[in-house]
Amino acid sequence: MQKNLKTKTIVILAFLVVSIYGIFGLPHGVSGTALKDALLQRINLGLDLKGGTHLVLQVMVDEAVSSATDSDVGALQADLQQNGVTGAVVSKPDPNRPEVIQISGVSTDHTADASSILNSRYSGNYDITPGVNGTWTMTMKPTAISQIKQSALDKSIDVIRTRIDSFGVKEPTIEPYQLGSYQILVELPGIDDLGRIKDAIQSTARLETHEVMGGPWPDRQTALQAVGGAVPPDAELLESIPGASSEGSTAEWYELKKIPIWGGTDIRDAQPGHNPNTNEPEVDFTLTAAAGDKFGDYTRNNIGKNMAIVLDNRVREVAVIKGVIRDQGNIAGGGITEQYAKDLSMLLRTGALPASIHFLQETTVGPSLGSDSIHQGVVASIAGMLAVMAFMLIYYRGAGVNADLALFLNLVILLGFMGYTGATLTLPGIAGVILTIGMGVDSNVLIFERIREELRAGKSPAAAVDQGFAHAITTIIDTHVTTIVSAAILFIFGTGPVKGFAVTLTFGLIANFFTSVFVSRVIFDALLSRKLHGEPISI
């Protein structure tokens, strides 16, 4: 009995030491500030306690699908052309259904050729349905669509992560947001003023050049009328910034060919620079070799025509092709500042976002708010704990000391768990700790009440303690399991702060099971072993 007790005591002390290490690590001193620093290093604080910004972003994945079908339209047109199928019109008839492509106008003698091209090269991703009179309808397969959408989400996360890294944010979180479809969760600790970061996240930074087919017109209405009332399927109408075509021009509208000459991923590098003549800030970009070749060919064959440089769907510059341009270019004018040139180069280097990003939710916690919350949480915990401890001492006397020791150990082990697992402590999490104190001491009450009952029935103290623990244990398991299951549901369905609550509640109850059943028992046994047989215990 004595040896058993020793082993058990050692086990308990081991838990205590290990937990304290989990909470503090190895502090460099024992002063208040040294301990506080060590604590904050180990325990991971949530945004609501640390201060920072929490964002939910929506990736407009339909745009990615639309881009994919756009480039397929271009490729198909080129294929048909190369194989001598003239007069074919490839278009996307319905803007609300970007996954549908229509082919029409194929003459009867080319039908076979067209059909074989379609089936051999496009049937992998599309369901091809022939229609009457040389028409076909191609609908992208659902698997292909979801693949595009998923990779748009993944690529967006990568691009956003790279951009945020360049701002030096410490330990940001960027991950898919489980509660919605194709949404991204971003958490930026310590940032309470989004400013430039917001632009960096949202800017698609898609830089392209397009052939200019018509314009400039003063507004969209006039432009629309000039192209015959409706936008042709292979073109788009875009607005330019003031000063795009010449110094002092206003914002105008142009008709541009939809498929760009080069764009997006064709950019290899971008750096902020200065105009050699005017010393004004500009962005110098370099294309990839392949894009450079394509561009070189295009400019060689189209000298004298107009081309437009488009950034994020606004025309930035319209210029006449004067000679062969290969892979160097720049973006200038339009009031670029040094800062803007730096930011834009960074955005172009990290790559364009495959689809645009909409902000769905933004929660900001200022640092003073975080400090206040921690302070209030700690005060509430201490007040609650003292109240409970005092009551146990008054009501259960000697056994109350037992319960209070177990309670204290409970708290230490709970915090130790938090330190070791790196789980995040949020404000509701602190509330969970407080709730654990209250619910935890219930287990002790159960046991002690049963012990009192057994003592009343005339049993000896040792037997009463034994029976007390034995009978109470099933109820303790019951209550703990049901509350932990509740917490599990909250964890699955909840967002950040609620998850923090579920975590501390669960850890607290697990720790409590250990302390109220094992530790309390050991303390009782130790006490009983010092008493004579039958000598009453204080309860």
Place this chain on the structure above:
Amino acid sequence: MELFHDVKIDWLGKKWYFLGFSLIFSTAGLISLFFWHGLPLDVDFRGGTVVRVKFAEKPNIDRIRDAADKAGLRDSRITQYGPASNDEVLITLSLKETSEAALDQGRATIVQTLDQNYSTTGPQNQGKLDIDNVSRSALVSWLQQKDPEHLGADSDAAQTRYQQQADAVLHYRDDLHSGLVASVDNLHGLVDPAVFTALQQGAYVSGFHFQGAEIVGAQVGKQLQKQAILATLYSLAGMLVYLWFRFELIYGVAAVIACFHDTLITIGAFSLRNQEISLTVIAAILTLVGYSMNDTIVVFDRIRENLRLSRREPLDSLVNRSINQTLSRTVLTSGLTFLTVLSLYVFGGEVLRGFSFALVIGILIGTYSSIAIAAPMLVAYQDWRAQRGKAAALPAAKKARV
């Protein structure tokens, strides 16, 4: 010390009082839900913008509203946040004014208009740095640009030094003074003399501090509502199944009805006080549902144990006896949990106010319902079965007994 020695209260005899009490509160809650305050939802469920601002002096609500109107925010609601001594205000913009295209437009407008139209220091501070609202990175950049210690604007030494200085200022502002600096002069001694002079010349204090904001588009609000409803349904279903498993169906039904009653009264209380329900409040309610069920199980356990031991005792007196036997444990455990939850309500601050309110009401009502609703329901069921001439015994175990 012992509070509940040999209690012999006739609980079932008082069941009409209990029923009356429950009816009054449920009806009050329902009336408020349907006809008065409705279901007050917090911004994370209903969408919109909420900006929290702390003022150096008591905030003048009318002037704030004036400032908001000047900025074109017609549909704003300005409420005091927390105790009056906090001098904090919540500025709420409806969902209409929160467009997903420019989600934080409302927030930016509010900060700007307060600066221009409310701040006591006026337009002579155009272009100066507002110490009360500057972020760490902005302060460091400002110091680097001004470079009062002539360390070279872009050098690493400059950056480290100015970061240190900025941290000192922000520690004073945020950790010690809840975000507000009374005057730039108070920073004397916290920073190097050169930096202090630069701040005196180029910075001011606007008298308000932007504490935080929550901006929720319509889509996220709806998503969260769906999550909350799913979580609640799963919890209740899980409970019903668990109780059915452990006891008989009637026990499960009685316990679930008691939990329903608890939830209804709690939500009714929120509606009566016009306290907003957020996701953390739903978490509190679900936790209490679990807690209330535990309580009910304790009573049911004892009823079942007594049924096995004494077959002839009339059900009324058996249930009374069971409740009396478990009273000590029930009141003590609830009381202790209530103590901790009360401490949370009193000391825990405004952010957790809804959460702690739900727990305070919930624990009281949860304990009450195990005794006053669940137990009488068992007896009522058994009486109803007896009236219809069926077997008189309440099912105590899985095996049928006649």
